[in-house]
Structures are given as C-alpha cells and as structure tokens.
Amino acid sequence: MESHLDPASETLPSRVWAPRRHHWWIAIAILMACASVVLWWNMRSGNRQGAFTNSGEGLTNAPAIRVRTQSVTSRIAPEWLTVTGTVRPELEASIGGKVLGRVQSVLVREGESVRRGQTLVLLDARDLDASIAQASANLRASSVGYSNAEVAARMEASLSSSRIAEARAKIAQSEAALEAANAKLELVQAGPRRQEREQATLAVTQARSNLTLADSNLKRMTSLYRDGAISAQQYDQYRSQFEVARAQYETAQQGQSITDEGSRTEEIRAAQQAVGQARAAVQEARAGLKSAEASAMQAEVRRQEIQGAKAQIGQSQAGLTMARVARSYAIIAAPFAGVVTGRLADPGAMASPGVPLLKVQGGALRLEAVVPESVLVTVRKGETVPVHFDALRNRSLTGRVVEIAPQGDAASHTFIVKVALPPGSGAAPGMFGRARFRTGSESQLLVPASAAFRRDGLDYVFVVDRSGIARLRMITVGAEVNRNVPVLSGLKPGERLVIDGINRIVDGSRVAAETR
Numbered sequence: 001m002e003s004h005l006d007p008a009s010e011t012l013p014s015r016v017w018a019p020r021r022h023h024w025w026i027a028i029a030i031l032m033a034c035a036s037v038v039l040w041w042n043m044r045s046g047n048r049q050g051a052f053t054n055s056g057e058g059l060t061n062a063p064a065i066r067v068r069t070q071s072v073t074s075r076i077a078p079e080w081l082t083v084t085g086t087v088r089p090e091l092e093a094s095i096g097g098k099v100l101g102r103v104q105s106v107l108v109r110e111g112e113s114v115r116r117g118q119t120l121v122l123l124d125a126r127d128l129d130a131s132i133a134q135a136s137a138n139l140r141a142s143s144v145g146y147s148n149a150e151v152a153a154r155m156e157a158s159l160s161s162s163r164i165a166e167a168r169a170k171i172a173q174s175e176a177a178l179e180a181a182n183a184k185l186e187l188v189q190a191g192p193r194r195q196e197r198e199q200a201t202l203a204v205t206q207a208r209s210n211l212t213l214a215d216s217n218l219k220r221m222t223s224l225y226r227d228g229a230i231s232a233q234q235y236d237q238y239r240s241q242f243e244v245a246r247a248q249y250e251t252a253q254q255g256q257s258i259t260d261e262g263s264r265t266e267e268i269r270a271a272q273q274a275v276g277q278a279r280a281a282v283q284e285a286r287a288g289l290k291s292a293e294a295s296a297m298q299a300e301v302r303r304q305e306i307q308g309a310k311a312q313i314g315q316s317q318a319g320l321t322m323a324r325v326a327r328s329y330a331i332i333a334a335p336f337a338g339v340v341t342g343r344l345a346d347p348g349a350m351a352s353p354g355v356p357l358l359k360v361q362g363g364a365l366r367l368e369a370v371v372p373e374s375v376l377v378t379v380r381k382g383e384t385v386p387v388h389f390d391a392l393r394n395r396s397l398t399g400r401v402v403e404i405a406p407q408g409d410a411a412s413h414t415f416i417v418k419v420a421l422p423p424g425s426g427a428a429p430g431m432f433g434r435a436r437f438r439t440g441s442e443s444q445l446l447v448p449a450s451a452a453f454r455r456d457g458l459d460y461v462f463v464v465d466r467s468g469i470a471r472l473r474m475i476t477v478g479a480e481v482n483r484n485v486p487v488l489s490g491l492k493p494g495e496r497l498v499i500d501g502i503n504r505i506v507d508g509s510r511v512a513a514e515t516r
Contacts, residue, residue: 095357106358135320
C-alpha cells in the first residue's frame with residue numbers, strides 16, 4: 001500500500017500530494033484506535049465474553065485447550081409449578097374492648113413482643129366495681145331471705161304436725177265420749193234389769209247381816225268395856241265397825257230403792273243431753289282436723305317460698321358473675337404470644353365494643369400461596385416444598401404444607417395453600433415469595449449448571465463439534481434443580497457440552513475434551 005502511495009512515482013505536484021497523504025494517516029490512526037478499543041474490551045470482559053465478537057478465525061490452528069465435556073442426555077426429572085404468595089402470621093387479631101369505657105393506660109407499643117395473657121390495655125372500671133358491689137349486696141339479701149324462708153317453713157311444718165296430731169286425738173277422745181254417752185243413754189232408757197234387782201236385794205241382805213253381827217259384837221264389847229275387860233281402843237274399833245256396817249246397810253237400801261223405782265225422766269233427759277254434747281265435740285274435733293290440714297297446706301306455701309328464695313339466690317349469683325365478667329373486660333390481655341403491630345388508641349380515648357385498640361400478630365410465619373385448581377390434587381398436606389424470597393437476596397428455604405383451603409375462589413379457580421416457614425427464616429409478614437410444587441415428572445434435557453452462562457438476559461453453552469471446535473450456542477433453560485438446569489430448547493440429545501473451563505475458551509476455540 002505504501003508503494004502505491006510513494007510520492008516519488010507520482011507526477012502530481014507536491015501541493016496536491018500533501019493533502020492526500022494527510023488523509024491516509026488519519027484513516028490509519030482511526031483503525032489503530034478501533035483495534036485498541038476492541039483489544040481492551042476483550043481483555044476486560046474475559047475470554048468467554050470475547051466469544052461474542054471473535055469469529056474464531058485463526059483459533060483453529062492454535063493449541064487445543066483442555067476442558068471437560070459431557071454428553072447431553074434425556075432424563076426423567078420432576079415437573080415443578082412455581083406459584084406466588086404473601087407471608088402472613090399464623091395468628092392475627094385486632095384486639096378491642098367489650099364494654100364502653102375510657103382508656104386509662106396502654107402498656108405496650110408497636111414492635112414490642114408480648115406473651116399470652118399479658119395485660120395490654122386498662123380501662124376505667126369504677127362503674128363496673130360499683131356493679132360488683134351492688135350484685136354482692138343483692139346476693140347477701142337473697143341468702144338472708146332464703147334462711148328466713150327455711151326457718152318459717154320448719155316452724156310451719158312443726159306447728160302443722162302438732163295441730164293435726166292434736167286434732168286427731170280430740171276426734172278420738174270425742175268419739176269415745178260419744179260412745180260412752182250413747183251407752184249410758186241406752187242404759188238409762190232400758191231401766192234396771194232383773195239381775196240388778198236381785199243383786200240389790202242380795203246387797204241389802206248382806207248389809208243387814210253385817211249390821212246385825214256388828215251390833216252383837218258392839219253390845220258384848222260394851223259390857224266388857226264397862227267391866228274394864230277391854231281397852232277403850234278396842235271398844236272404839238268395834239264401834240267403828242258397827243257404824244260402817246250401818247252405813248253400808250243404808251246404802252244398799254237406797255240402791256235397792258233406786259233399782260226398784262227405775263230410771264227417771266230427768267236421768268233420761270240428762271243422758272240425751274250428754275249424747276248431744278258428745279256429738280258436738282266430735283264435730284268440733286273434726287273441724288279442728290280440717291283446720292290443721294289447711295294449715296299443712298300453708299306449710300307447702302312455705303316450701304314454695306323456699307324454692308323462690310333459692311331461685312333468687314341463683315339469680316343474684318348470676319348477676320354477681322356477670323358483673324365480675326364485665327369487670328374483667330376492663331383489663332384487655334393478649335390472646336396469644338406475638339408482636340404488637342398496631343397501636344390504635346392512647347390514654348383518654350373512649351373504647352367502644354367492636355372498635356380495635358391494638359393489632360397483634362403471633363405464631364409461625366406461613367407463605368399463603370395461590371395454587372391453581374388444576375394442580376391442587378398433587379399438593380399434599382405435610383409435604384416439603386422449596387420457597388424463594390427475592391427480598392432475602394434470592395434466599396431459598398424449605399417449607400412444609402400445613403393447610404389447604406377447603407374452598408377456593410370461584411372467579412380465578414385458585415386455592416390458598418399455606419406453607420409453614422422454618423424458624424429464623426428472616427421472612428416478615430407481608431413479604432412476597434414464591435413456592436415450587438412438584439406436579440409430576442417429565443423427560444428433560446438436564447445439563448450441569450456450570451455448563452451454562454448468562455449474558456444480556458440470554459443463556460449460552462459451548463457445544464463441541466466433531467472437529468473438536470467449541471461453538472457458542474444460545475439455549476432456553478428452566479429453573480435450576482440440584483445444580484442442574486433443564487434445557488427447554490437449543491440442544492439435542494447426544495451433543496457434547498463444555499462443563500468445565502468455559503472461562504478459558506471462546507467461540508471457535510479448539511478444545512481437547514476430557515469426556516465425563
């Protein structure tokens with residue numbers, strides 16, 4: 001080229017040649033600058049990325065680079081479905097009060113850990129304390145009323161029993177008196193019988209004989225007394241026997257006279273009146289029994305009063321229990337161990353039933369993944385699944401399926417599957433994650449992950465041809481599994497890949513394969 005530009009061979013004037021030579025030097029400088037830039041880029045990007053700019057000319061005659069290769073084979077590999085989800089806690093509650101009251105104090109702040117049963121909020125409970133005092137007083141009054149009713153019932157029962165027994169005794173007594181009066185009336189109306197007359201005559205005869213004997217003895221004793229043969233005491237004894245015999249004789253005579261005379265009208269009338277009085281006494285006794293039995297019904301009323309007083313005690317106890325339960329609502333405690341995620345009220349605010357004051361989350365963290373219904377049949381409770389979080393620097397975890405929603409979304413035909421995360425995973429509620437569920441198995445072309453590399457969003461491998469030349473080829477890969485990547489397109493079974501040493505070769509490099 002320089003021979004053609006030799007100025008000595010040209011017939012042009014020197015003023016014409018000077019500009020042309022100047023232009024050639026500029027072009028050469030530009031070419032050298034471009035070559036320098038290309039060289040610098042290759043040195044900076046490395047041999048592997050230089051493969052995108054080198055055509056491989058001049059490399060086939062270079063010494064072979066020793067690399068490790070592996071033939072592409074078809075393998076049965078698991079088929080996976082990647083689904084997205086959100087991290088949520090196992091337990092989540094909006095804690096509020098059940099009674100209307102002013103917030104006295106809030107004992108926790110956002111981010112604080114709480115244990116189960118720990119007091120979180122205190123409400124003003126002076127009116128509730130007054131309700132407890134009133135309910136306690138009502139219970140004491142009911143207890144006193146119950147005791148009084150029992151005492152009154154016992155007294156009434158005892159009196160009723162005594163009255164009934166007394167009335168029955170009076171009935172028996174009056175009925176016996178009536179029978180005696182009737183018997184006497186019959187006797188008076190019938191008059192004396194023959195045996196009674198004979199008995200009365202015999203009594204007179206016996207009394208007369210006793211009197212005659214006593215008179216004879218008295219006369220003899222009188223003579224002896226006058227003679228001083230007996231003492232005055234003995235004489236007085238026989239005289240007394242005489243007086244008794246004479247009185248018995250006179251009594252026997254009167255009895256015989258009455259027997260002989262028979263019953264008088266006055267005696268019959270008196271016996272009839274005695275019978276009437278006895279009958280009236282029986283009726284009065286029976287009326288007394290009815291009155292006593294009526295009093296026994298009053299005892300039943302007393303027993304009913306006891307039941308009412310007992311029910312009143314139960315009502316008062318229930319009122320006291322309700323008052324104490326309402327008082328317990330003034331102390332709002334944590335339902336489970338967790339972390340306070342929201343504080344929605346401060347001291348002085350009014351707490352209303354159903355209005356949340358705090359938000360607490362607790363329990364294990366779970367990824368709630370949205371799974372299509374078409375693959376739900378392959379998901380099993382208790383199985384382990386890989387979980388991936390972009391926010392944790394692409395950290396992968398192993399979770400466990402703990403719950404499958406029994407009902408899905410009719411619009412999207414999806415179900416919620418909850419995957420428990422291991423402790424210390426670093427995930428936080430609300431974080432986005434992906435879970436991979438195995439849906440079956442399929443035949444795939446698996447290549448070692450070390451054989452593929454990525455540049456500008458595309459995946460490449462080096463394929464060694466029959467001449468031992470490494471050729472760059474673009475492929476499409478799936479998700480990496482156990483240090484292998486499935487090749488979806490770009491390769492065929494039987495082709496050899498460079499799996500080790502790809503950083504030392506470029507497209508068109510001659511390689512010495514160490515087949516694996």
